[in-house]
Amino acid sequence: MPISIDHYVYLSTVLFCIGVMGVLLRRNAIVLLMCVELMLNAVNLLMAAFSTHFNDPSGQVFVFFIMVVAAAEVAVGLAILVMVYRHAKSVDIGLFNKLKG
């Protein structure tokens, strides 16, 4: 591997934190979900980098499982969003405060 593993660790940490920042900042539930996807992609990149570093394909196979789960999660999540939108006519999470914490 021509590029040292550290570079990949830093890159995916930065991407992961951008995703976390999006989750903390945004109020639009769809954008929030996209930021979660960004976090998962950072993980995928890190896994693939470690897999190449260790010469061990199981890291790459794990990435497939993450993709599987991400797809299933997005399908269910968007279904929930559409259901919520039908009632509230909005996907702004700031408006959902009927249940007081």
Next chain:
Amino acid sequence: MIEILFYVLSFVSIVTGLMVVFAKSPIHSVLSLIVTFFAIAGQYILLNAQFLAIVHIIVYAGAIMVLFLFVLMLLNLNKEAEPNKDIAMKLAGVISASLLMVTLTGALHGSVVPEATLAVNTSNGLVKNLGQVLFKDFVVPFEISSLLFLAAMAGAVLLGKKHPSQITDSEIQKI
């Protein structure tokens, strides 16, 4: 050459990642995210994980992002209607995320990654090799993930179905 490519791809993915977060319109977020995904696919090719790169493009850019776009169009959310959070909240979000980043990079800086114990094998990322691993070592999780899809499918259909209360009375009498 490879180093330059790495830095270009990293730069692109970080900038477009930030655009996902800060774009006003959700559509712009989706488009930036797609660019991010392509940049990450480029990284996979640099990492000698060719099959992964293809699957990544197919699944993320091809399926997941299309789903996002579809929902955005369906609900007609392509407007910059998001009310601004107050500055204090925004600042808190940015600061806590930056703190997390500093802490994480600090923790990871200089930590030792064990050396590879397996021999270098440049064909690790090819379908043949991955298939061997997936259907030998990982066959149980593979089967189990079918359960996940079945459950997600049933769940999405359940939520998507129109509720009986939305059916008119005359229709109910027919039933």
Next chain:
Amino acid sequence: MKALIALTILAVLALFVGLLKSRKLLLPLVLLGLAGVLALVMQYGCQCEGTFFHQYLDESTYRNMFSFDKFAAVFAGMMLVATLLISMLATDGFIYNESHRPELFALMLFSLCGGIVMVGSTHLVMLFLGIEILSIPAYVLAGSNQRDSQSNEAALKYFLMGAFTTGILLFGIALMYGGSGSMSLDGLMTYSRHSEVSGMFKAGMLMVLIAMCFKIGIAPFHFWGPDVYEGTPSIITSYMATVVKTAAIAATFRFFAQIIGHDAAWMISLVWMAALTMFIGNLTATVQSGFKRMLAYSSIAHAGYVLIAFFTPSLQATQSVVFYLAAYTVATIACFAVLIGVQQQRKNDLFESFNGLAKTNPLAAFTLTLALLSLAGIPPLAGFFAKYYLFSNGWAGYPWLILVAIINSAISIYYYFRTIIAMWFHEPTDEPLSFSMLQKVVLLLTLAGLFTLGLMPGLLLDFLG
């Protein structure tokens, strides 16, 4: 593994029954099927040897992926019993959504499969898949009352929280893999005991632990819990408070006890989290005006008690986790059985709705009283013995934490008694509630469970070795 396959087939069958004109088959099918799977698990559990955890490198672990050892069998049995009881309540609890009933049962069974995968997982891939199979149907179930905006909101909150948690969990797993070069529990154990543990591994372990604390609802990661529990239809809440919680605690226990259970440096922060969880759960529960929200906070507090067993890893600690969760599950299901009856007819869950229940519905009032007393830890009920066993085992680790736990048990008596007083000493304001036959059976069964576990704890403990 056989149990898992049988359960999946049962869930698919339940989906197909939805296609039939007559839905009468559904409930008997689900109940019989669950009982059958339970028998399978019990029979397997009796064959297992004394130790809870298998040695991992043998053929029965499916290439180090999944080990259905005694630990897994016990927790799988517990979750099956809980689901069985909850399905019996579901006769009327699902009535708001009659046409979706088969799908709801199927999703619950899928989710249960995920729970079983979790408690038996010996590999991070399986842990991750188990968590997702447990959670994804649970998101849908939380929103299953589509007309109710509270249920919608609960589903959205639960889902966003869960998706965010998944991200954290995965980043943790990736770092653990990077630090140790292995993803199987076996490899991680070897790494964490024999070599200088790198910062990367520690950071990864920390993130995995945080994600699990989100799932269990340990303070300060508990804030989503009460909102979600309140908005979700009660029948699903009872499932979330028992099965989902049990699975998450059991999986955390397996990984925690084996990877970092020997390392005192990890304990300190968790000890503080346990104390914080107990205080937040119990103190907030005292100021609630609704029974369901009070139960939500009390379930957070109980998760805090269970953490005590994490600090003294031993055979007894494992036994006490099992026993405590069994007592908690039985009592919680009894509470929800009565709550579902009250909510159906009074349309709210305020404490006033329980007024005079002792005169109008003696059986329900008696069961609820004993369940609450058991949760508070009053002898001779199951909860008392569970707490006693847990605390006496934990004394060796952190005595001050046990004192905190005892103080908290005393606080909890206050809010549990509010309902009891409302039931026994206030005049009834409404007509009597009507409970269906199956709901009464559940009440009787939980009552029997509370007494059996309390008076004859040896039955379960002998089984545990």
